[in-house]
Amino acid sequence: MLRLPIRRPAALTRGLRSALLLSALVCGRASAQDPLPSWNEGPSKKALVEFVGRVTKAGGPEFVAAPERIAVFDNDGTLWSEQPIYFQVAFAFERVKTLAPQHPEWKEQEPFQSVLAGDVKGALAGGEKAIGALMGATHSGMTTEEFQKIVLDWAGTAKHPRFQRLYTECVFQPMLEVLAYLRANGFKTFIVSGGGAEFMRPWAEKVYGIPPEQVVGSRGKLKFELRDGEPVLLKLPDPDFIDDGPGKPVGIQQQIGRRPILAFGNSDGDLQMLQWTTAGAGPRLALIVHHTDAEREWAYDRPSPIGQLDKALDQAKARGWTLVDMKQEWKRIYPFEAK
Amino acid sequence: MLRLPIRRPAALTRGLRSALLLSALVCGRASAQDPLPSWNEGPSKKALVEFVGRVTKAGGPEFVAAPERIAVFDNDGTLWSEQPIYFQVAFAFERVKTLAPQHPEWKEQEPFQSVLAGDVKGALAGGEKAIGALMGATHSGMTTEEFQKIVLDWAGTAKHPRFQRLYTECVFQPMLEVLAYLRANGFKTFIVSGGGAEFMRPWAEKVYGIPPEQVVGSRGKLKFELRDGEPVLLKLPDPDFIDDGPGKPVGIQQQIGRRPILAFGNSDGDLQMLQWTTAGAGPRLALIVHHTDAEREWAYDRPSPIGQLDKALDQAKARGWTLVDMKQEWKRIYPFEAK
Numbered sequence: 171m172l173r174l175p176i177r178r179p180a181a182l183t184r185g186l187r188s189a190l191l192l193s194a195l196v197c198g199r200a201s202a203q204d205p206l207p208s209w210n211e212g213p214s215k216k217a218l219v220e221f222v223g224r225v226t227k228a229g230g231p232e233f234v235a236a237p238e239r240i241a242v243f244d245n246d247g248t249l250w251s252e253q254p255i256y257f258q259v260a261f262a263f264e265r266v267k268t269l270a271p272q273h274p275e276w277k278e279q280e281p282f283q284s285v286l287a288g289d290v291k292g293a294l295a296g297g298e299k300a301i302g303a304l305m306g307a308t309h310s311g312m313t314t315e316e317f318q319k320i321v322l323d324w325a326g327t328a329k330h331p332r333f334q335r336l337y338t339e340c341v342f343q344p345m346l347e348v349l350a351y352l353r354a355n356g357f358k359t360f361i362v363s364g365g366g367a368e369f370m371r372p373w374a375e376k377v378y379g380i381p382p383e384q385v386v387g388s389r390g391k392l393k394f395e396l397r398d399g400e401p402v403l404l405k406l407p408d409p410d411f412i413d414d415g416p417g418k419p420v421g422i423q424q425q426i427g428r429r430p431i432l433a434f435g436n437s438d439g440d441l442q443m444l445q446w447t448t449a450g451a452g453p454r455l456a457l458i459v460h461h462t463d464a465e466r467e468w469a470y471d472r473p474s475p476i477g478q479l480d481k482a483l484d485q486a487k488a489r490g491w492t493l494v495d496m497k498q499e500w501k502r503i504y505p506f507e508a509k
Numbered sequence: 510m511l512r513l514p515i516r517r518p519a520a521l522t523r524g525l526r527s528a529l530l531l532s533a534l535v536c537g538r539a540s541a542q543d544p545l546p547s548w549n550e551g552p553s554k555k556a557l558v559e560f561v562g563r564v565t566k567a568g569g570p571e572f573v574a575a576p577e578r579i580a581v582f583d584n585d586g587t588l589w590s591e592q593p594i595y596f597q598v599a600f601a602f603e604r605v606k607t608l609a610p611q612h613p614e615w616k617e618q619e620p621f622q623s624v625l626a627g628d629v630k631g632a633l634a635g636g637e638k639a640i641g642a643l644m645g646a647t648h649s650g651m652t653t654e655e656f657q658k659i660v661l662d663w664a665g666t667a668k669h670p671r672f673q674r675l676y677t678e679c680v681f682q683p684m685l686e687v688l689a690y691l692r693a694n695g696f697k698t699f700i701v702s703g704g705g706a707e708f709m710r711p712w713a714e715k716v717y718g719i720p721p722e723q724v725v726g727s728r729g730k731l732k733f734e735l736r737d738g739e740p741v742l743l744k745l746p747d748p749d750f751i752d753d754g755p756g757k758p759v760g761i762q763q764q765i766g767r768r769p770i771l772a773f774g775n776s777d778g779d780l781q782m783l784q785w786t787t788a789g790a791g792p793r794l795a796l797i798v799h800h801t802d803a804e805r806e807w808a809y810d811r812p813s814p815i816g817q818l819d820k821a822l823d824q825a826k827a828r829g830w831t832l833v834d835m836k837q838e839w840k841r842i843y844p845f846e847a848k
Contacts (some may be wrong), residue, residue, distance in 0.1 A: 237714070237720055240722075252536065257666075282606075287637055299703065305744060314762055316771075358722070360722075367763070367766065367768075371766045371767075375576070382523075382701075382765065382766030382767045383579075383697070383722070383723075383764065383765045384722075384766070384767055385766060389763055391760055392759045392763070393759075394755035394756075394758045394759055394781055394785070395755075396784075400788060401784045401785045401788050403762050403785075404760065405757055414731035416732075416734075419733045419740065420731045420732075420733055421740055421744065423653055423742050424706070424728055424731070424749075424764075425722065425732055425764050426722045427706065427707075427710045427711075427720075427721030427722055427724060428721045428722070428723065442733055442740065445735075445740045446733070446740045446742075451741050504720075
């Protein structure tokens with residue numbers, strides 16, 4: 171909104187307001203107050219604004235009723251950064267260090283030994299099995315409410331090694347604007363992430379405006395029990411569901427129960443979610459954050475061990491999905507950057 | 510609202526409106542437009558209205574912010590009837606009859622043989638195993654979208670044997686009012702049912718005003734695959750999650766991710782959900798529909814094979830949970846009854 175430096179008589183302000191309103195009506199809403207100020211006027215912003223215009227135009231041929239305006243977002247690499255390692259893995263590493271005194275056996279047991287020695291590469295050398303062992307050991311053995319406190323403590327203190335900012339500050343300003351823009355247009359925004367739902371929920375409402383019931387993620391098994399008559403939900407070490415790749419449409423169906431009309435991802439783990447979203451009838455939009463900015467963030471795609479974007483990059487080109495060129499299209503990356 | 514039989518001059522109407530508003534302010538909101546007109550002025554209505562008043566009173570000691578106003582409802586026996594058999598079982602029986610020509614082996618195989626002979630008791634004699642076999646055979650082998658159409662066809666045609674009304678009309682009018690009343694007061698209403706989520710979602714939005722993403726239920730395994738390049742979700746026969754008993758708090762945590770402040774059930778299958786809800790900090794309300802009306806609906810509790818209410822009945826008395834006496838407290842049972 172235009173900010174007036176001095177107070178003016180009410181009648182003048184009213185006149186100014188009418189003029190602004192008129193110019194907004196003539197030039198389209200965005201000119202009065204750009205809902206996506208951190209986006210350059212590139213193809214992605216155009217695709218987003220045009221799509222929202224089409225599905226919200228009452229009486230238009232592509233109008234979509236508000237309850238059907240479901241938008242799904244991957245988290246790692248789409249809403250926040252995922253380098254140099256997935257932030258949830260950084261959380262697990264910190265938990266290993268905290269819990270080490272209670273686990274003397276970890277000194278001679280991988281991947282814990284490497285984590286304790288500060289050897290990230292060694293810790294992750296065991297691939298999925300090593301990550302599974304880390305997650306099982308650090309994400310279970312407590313109640314859901316105890317885990318929530320642990321996550322909140324971490325989110326309020328742990329800092330990203332490159333930026334020396336809280337991890338929850340290393341979120342993408344342009345994506346915060348997309349979330350708010352869609353919600354202002356009657357969309358319901360969901361996270362659909364390979365990360366743990368219980369890891370994201372404690373801070374996602376504050377950071378993204380996305381409430382716990384709109385977070386779909388991987389999950390471990392839970393067990394209900396009465397402890398001295400008090401009901402608790404215990405987090406068990408076994409995985410219950412992995413919300414990644416072909417798991418994403420499954421997680422969407424299980425938890426949301428209807429097909430999204432807009433999906434935003436950044437890696438091959440989002441491929442099936444993008445396929446599922448765009449195969450529905452009526453207007454559909456699929457977007458991929460392409461990490462092209464080695465200066466301000468990171469540049470990676472096909473050969474990256476984290477956030478690999480290979481098959482989905484081919485399909486994006488073949489199917490006309492929108493590739494967001496981070497370097498070209500984003501004015502700002504993080505909220506903490508100066509405007 | 511008061512309905513005026515003739516048009517009056519605007520000023521008079523305004524005067525009348527002011528008088529009504531004044532009387533509403535003096536007598537409390539309910540007197541101007543009772544949000545629960547099918548409820549007698551009994552202890553349950555009082556408990557509901559007082560609870561909603563407390564948690565929505567801004568600045569009050571028990572105020573609960575809107576996002577935390579999560580209310581969960583069992584479905585079978587709480588939002589609609591469950592006699593003489595669970596409606597989803599009636600649906601499965603009908604599917605068996607429809608599918609029988611493709612399954613000649615069913616003529617000599619239980620529980621299918623009994624279903625085809627119209628012998629309900631025989632069909633259910635095998636207990637949970639028989640029901641599992643019925644569900645597996647009738648709720649799988651198609652895509653989620655094909656199943657949705659099958660359910661909608663059934664919901665639009667199949668009639669309850671006693672009332673000769675659509676099953677989706679055999680819902681409880683007083684409970685529809687509770688759902689609407691809570692939503693009007695900023696609550697988010699969820700179904701948390703032992704029934705199948707995919708069975709409830711196709712009609713729950715129209716019938717209860719509850720969208721698919723607010724339906725938590727039992728579910729079968731799903732498989733994502735590409736069929737001639739077209740992505741589909743296949744319904745597999747194996748159960749993935751049973752949302753009943755101790756499964757209900759687990760389902761709530763997995764899908765909603767925060768603890769409800771109000772829970773409404775009717776049977777021992779809801780016991781842990783009621784325990785979990787009421788054990789949280791701050792104001793909590795637990796209610797149980799007690800089926801006491803053999804004339805207008807059914808009367809059953811402790812020894813019933815369907816909707817058994819035994820342990821939860823004891824706990825309701827011990828813990829001060831609100832027992833809704835259907836016969837005494839409900840003016841109407843179904844929407845199709847004359848007012």
